[in-house]
Amino acid sequence: MPEDDILNTIKSWNNLQNNEKNMVLKKMSKSWDKINPPIGILKELLMLLEKMTDADMILPALINLWEKFKRPQKEMILRSLAKSSEKNIELWNKLTNAVKAELLELFSRKYTMAHAVFAARLIAEKHLKDTKVYIQLNEPEKTLEEYGSEKIGRVIAKECSENGKKELSIRIYYWCPSQETVKYDKRGYISEDCNRFIVSHELAHVILHLDYLVEILDCNRFRWHSSRYNSHNQETEADNFAKILSDLRDRHILKYFGHDSNIPSKKAIAKSYGNIKPEIIEKAIELDDLSEKFTMSNSIFAAKEIVSAIYESQDELPDEDNIREKLEQMQKDAKKLQDKKHGVQIYPAEGTERQDCVSIVPFLGIKGKLAGYFIALPKQNISKSSEDIAKTLCAFLLDYEKIREQNVQIFVNEENFGKGIGEFSDVLLKTRKSNIQAVAGKMKSRERILSLFSADES
Numbered sequence: 001m002p003e004d005d006i007l008n009t010i011k012s013w014n015n016l017q018n019n020e021k022n023m024v025l026k027k028m029s030k031s032w033d034k035i036n037p038p039i040g041i042l043k044e045l046l047m048l049l050e051k052m053t054d055a056d057m058i059l060p061a062l063i064n065l066w067e068k069f070k071r072p073q074k075e076m077i078l079r080s081l082a083k084s085s086e087k088n089i090e091l092w093n094k095l096t097n098a099v100k101a102e103l104l105e106l107f108s109r110k111y112t113m114a115h116a117v118f119a120a121r122l123i124a125e126k127h128l129k130d131t132k133v134y135i136q137l138n139e140p141e142k143t144l145e146e147y148g149s150e151k152i153g154r155v156i157a158k159e160c161s162e163n164g165k166k167e168l169s170i171r172i173y174y175w176c177p178s179q180e181t182v183k184y185d186k187r188g189y190i191s192e193d194c195n196r197f198i199v200s201h202e203l204a205h206v207i208l209h210l211d212y213l214v215e216i217l218d219c220n221r222f223r224w225h226s227s228r229y230n231s232h233n234q235e236t237e238a239d240n241f242a243k244i245l246s247d248l249r250d251r252h253i254l255k256y257f258g259h260d261s262n263i264p265s266k267k268a269i270a271k272s273y274g275n276i277k278p279e280i281i282e283k284a285i286e287l288d289d290l291s292e293k294f295t296m297s298n299s300i301f302a303a304k305e306i307v308s309a310i311y312e313s314q315d316e317l318p319d320e321d322n323i324r325e326k327l328e329q330m331q332k333d334a335k336k337l338q339d340k341k342h343g344v345q346i347y348p349a350e351g352t353e354r355q356d357c358v359s360i361v362p363f364l365g366i367k368g369k370l371a372g373y374f375i376a377l378p379k380q381n382i383s384k385s386s387e388d389i390a391k392t393l394c395a396f397l398l399d400y401e402k403i404r405e406q407n408v409q410i411f412v413n414e415e416n417f418g419k420g421i422g423e424f425s426d427v428l429l430k431t432r433k434s435n436i437q438a439v440a441g442k443m444k445s446r447e448r449i450l451s452l453f454s455a456d457e458s
């Protein structure tokens, strides 16, 4: 059966008998062996899935093909699960734990520099003293065609205060047409044309220009970071900070996942950039130092994205089809976005009342409404923390309803969440480790960074 015939048969799905439906799904599996997967067929099936038409038949067929799908196709499947009206949780629960763990890993990869985002939150809180700070990282959920060829990097901040309590919500938006997480130029320096650079640049504004950011806030309004508000000087500072921070991240990967022994000091790396203000070097190193204790951070953002997609209502979202033209409108809708789109927030935090077990602790926003959850970790080494976070993210993905209903501190153990959490965290940690090792293996800055080792001696 040629592909076109399969596609046409699926298009007339509702007129088919059950045995015909099964037959066409079987034939589809065979046609999927080709190098160019028949994307039109997948789209048709996902449309049926969204309407919950024969989901019991279609979803297992898609899961059987899982190995053959590429990343964008896997993402399409998740988006469809999220869109399937009220039945999305039901569909989500039909996925195996291994598929859920893999989806989480896939989504994790785009949250570059997530560990530094969590570290920046602590630094900002320390700096502002009496203000709670929350930072979210959001890649707009658009495809290349919908966004065009323009790079987007923005810091949006909003301040709230009530009953003597202050809260600063910061959101970093990024979009890079190359869609690459990390990219280098010919000499092994980070390219400005990748997500890691854009996120690091925006983080630099949060660290270096926080007072300015707070100063330009109108009461209760979001401000978009753009050259309209920032001086040329601030932009140069942020670029330099981003370059150093990226090298420090590579240094970390080389040190812990590579096979080299002569790793240069952080200072030697920063100094190789020549005449840069000492304050920028100090702050980049401070941020990197603090980042090191945040493990699994990109997976935390990915879990938040999946939980919001599957469990939080997507209704009444403001239309954001063309983000660049609708910035003004989005400012007005910012409050709505804050409440609806971004849903639950998840942050790692150290220290719990019970020191032997990781737990999920709900926290309230300034208005007394549930704002998110802390993953409260016992004081322990990084690898134990990674394992604890993996298990906790599993709890979110497998049983978020339980977490939401209980709405009090809940311990992450098999007693509360079942044996699946061990299995899930094993898959997640394993895929993750092999991905990072692959990154270390083809890191184009490696030679340049390692060559700085001798600079330490002098």
Ligand SMILES: [Zn+2]
Binding pocket: 201, 202, 205, 230, 234, 235, 238
């Ligand atoms: Zn900037």
